[in-house]
Amino acid sequence: MKSLMSLALATALLGGCASMLAPAAPAKMADGVLVGPNQMTLYTFDRDAAGSGKSVCNGPCATNWPPFMAGASDKAAGDYSIVTRDDGAKQWAFKGKPLYYWVRDTKPGDKTGDGFNNVWRAAKP
Numbered sequence: 001m002k003s004l005m006s007l008a009l010a011t012a013l014l015g016g017c018a019s020m021l022a023p024a025a026p027a028k029m030a031d032g033v034l035v036g037p038n039q040m041t042l043y044t045f046d047r048d049a050a051g052s053g054k055s056v057c058n059g060p061c062a063t064n065w066p067p068f069m070a071g072a073s074d075k076a077a078g079d080y081s082i083v084t085r086d087d088g089a090k091q092w093a094f095k096g097k098p099l100y101y102w103v104r105d106t107k108p109g110d111k112t113g114d115g116f117n118n119v120w121r122a123a124k125p
Contacts, residue, residue: 026070026080026092027099027123031109034094034123036068039108042099046119050096057100058086065113065120067091068099079125094123 027034027042034042043065047056057065062085070082070090081093092099102113102120114122 025078026074027068027094029125032124033111033114034099034125035108036099036101040101040105041109041111041113042068042094042123043102043113044094044097044121044123045100046121048098052096053081053083055083055085055091055098057098062100064103065100066103068101094125097123099123 027036029035030039036042045055045057045065048054049056055062055067057067067085067089068091070092072090074082074090074092076082079095081096082090083093083098085091100120102116104110104112111122113120
């Protein structure tokens with residue numbers, strides 16, 4: 001019984017420590033580029049100024065290049081920051097550059113937006 005109580009206490013303590021660890025990155029690397037939780041390629045836009053805290057891709061631009069949205073409770077960590085869009089919504093950025101998806105990518109691994117109009121780039125770590 002004593003060892004069972006010790007195990008329960010240790011589990012509770014470890015669970016508490018795990019919640020104190022840094023949050024998981026919102027994106028991960030696959031095939032040399034960053035991908036979102038849906039495994040789709042993420043892109044940066046050359047016209048976004050790194051570190052400006054905002055995105056210049058709004059309106060029709062954002063229809064074709066949907067922002068990689070951050071949730072209300074998400075917090076910046078490491079190379080990932082959060083920018084505020086013109087409509088007040090929050091968007092993930094990597095090394096200060098806002099991140100986007102491309103509507104013409106249809107499956108994980110697609111990178112059809114890389115180099116589009118010579119201003120869109122697959123996001124690379």
